[in-house]
Amino acid sequence: MRRNLANGSTSVLKSAETTKSQQYWNGGRNFSRAYSIHGSFLLFPALKRWAIGKCPSGAHVLFWSATGSCLLGGRPFEADPLLFPCLRLRRWAMRWRRFAARLPMANLTWRPRWGATSGAFLTGLVASLLLVASTAASAEVLKISVNGTIQPITDEYIGRALAEAQKNHDKALLIELSTPGGLADSTRDIINKILESPVPVIIYVTPSGSRAASAGFFILEAADVAAMAPGTNTGAAHPVTIGGAKMDEVMKEKLENDSAALMRSVAAKRGRNVEMAESAVRQSKSFTEEEALKNRLIDVVAANEQELFKQLSSKPVKRFNGQEVTLNLAGQPVRSYDMTLKQRILAYIMDPNVAFILLAIGALALYAEFNHPGAVLPGTVGIVFILLAAFALNLLPVRHAALLMILGAFVLFALEAKFATHGVLGIGGVAMLTLGALLLVDGPIPEMRVRLTTALTVSLPMGLITVFLMSIALKARRNKIVTGEQGMVGETGVAQTALSPRGKVFVHGEVWDAISSTPVAAGEAVVIRRVDGLQLLVDPVSASADNRISAPVS
DSSP: OEEOTTTSOEEOOOOTTOOHHHHHTSTTHHHHHHHHHHHHHHHOHHHHHHHHTTOOOHHHHHHHHHHHHHHHTOOTTOSOGGGSSSHHHHHHHHHHHHHHHTSGGGGOOOOOTTOHHHHHHHHHHHHHHHHHHTSSSOSOEEEEEEESOBOHHHHHHHHHHHHHHHHTTOSEEEEEEEBSOBOHHHHHHHHHHHHHOSSOEEEEEOSTTOEEETHHHHHHHHSSEEEEOTTOEEEOOOOOOGGGOOOOHHHHHHHHHHHHHHHHHHHHHTTOOHHHHHHHHHSOOEEEHHHHHHTTSOSEEOSSHHHHHHHHTTSEEEOTTSOEEEOOOTTOOEEEOOOOHHHHHHHHHTSHHHHHHHHHHHHHHHHHHHHSTTOOHHHHHHHHHHHHHHHHHHHSOBOHHHHHHHHHHHHHHHHHHHHOOTTHHHHHHHHHHHHHHHHHBOOSSGGGSOOHHHHHHHHHHHHHHHHHHHHHHHHHHHSOOOSHHHHHTTOEEEESSOBSSEEEEEETTEEEEEEESSOBOTTOEEEEEEEETTEEEEEEOOOOGGGOOOOOOO
């Protein structure tokens, strides 16, 4: 029962069995509302995206829709609740409809001058825009690209992407993967993030010619959807020690069992072929995209993103908690999520070859600064480069003995310049620098170690430059000193007064007290043998016309 304010009488609510056609055509109000809901989907996608972060609560949407409907002339929530796409919003609509029916304004007959239909249309348009914005998931797919080794920066990048997808309620995270493998710790961290993510994760090995080997195979199997492009391969996930050294049988068995247990756990939860997945770990088996699909190691083989999304629309996806969902992603916008500037810089210097080059250039710059104090620029460059190299090496598996070998190489270069061993010490320094570079980063795969070409390209010029700089420094130290007291020894002056044995001499534009070992006449040339405080010890120069130097005589 509700009170009608227009005539003060009591009226009975319409029954719930009122047909949809009667509701839609009741004064044109509900039909215009329904039409506006569908039209707003097409006309205002930008407003929908803007409103996602502005009004996440469906309760607010329904409240303002009810209020606006009353003010603009429509009755609150006469539209069919089935028009609302979300079950939660349907329930809110039914609650507000029952609540509004009890309000005193529910049966007001006031209408604005532009008419009930126009008012209801505007109300429905605004309400439907906010309604779309308040849905629990956005209509976007977030995409990132991982192309390179699996290391801590990759782990951070994927973690930030998962957080971004969860914050924006994206329907899925698409990771385009191409990797030869990487570090076990980073791989496990990435797997944990994927398994705990509320947003479905699609791993897509692309483009053609790419691979998801070793650590990449573990990440591929951990995804909600594992997909590969034609001409790609995966597998070869047998664990290896850091540096690729040969393991004893006990350690080998322990690593195999640990990795195989992780693979069995992940593959079983995802509903994939556990036996074949484990064979990639224990027997290092590799699979083409067709073999992987046939053996149920992946879910889809697709040539591009849109084909991938179309195939997923007809396949249920099994999440890690056992729930099955269907991803209707065909036609949905795809938004790329790039690395930050910091991540791009760190990912670049995390290459062991780049880290070694930075370390070598920094050491050479500091060496130049020590040989030419006050130059400033070499010292600044050296400190910056060494700190960058230290940061990268701190995140990589490094052999500290290799750092000592690199330091020893510079010692040999310096000794070569000092003792002139005809290249013996220099060659030893180049050999030590090369070996130190090759052993510096103890990576599990060749892509995470310093290449031989890089080591030789840096070591040979480094040895030549270091020996050259050191030889220049040593020659400069052997040269005669030309400043200070020692710089005056051996210089020639003129006796201003007779020296017998004391007197005055003129040297370097100055008049000095002097003592001569033999008598010297005024105007004769003398040579300085020693400086004793403010007094010079001099000897006469052999008398000749060439030795005479004009000077004032007192």
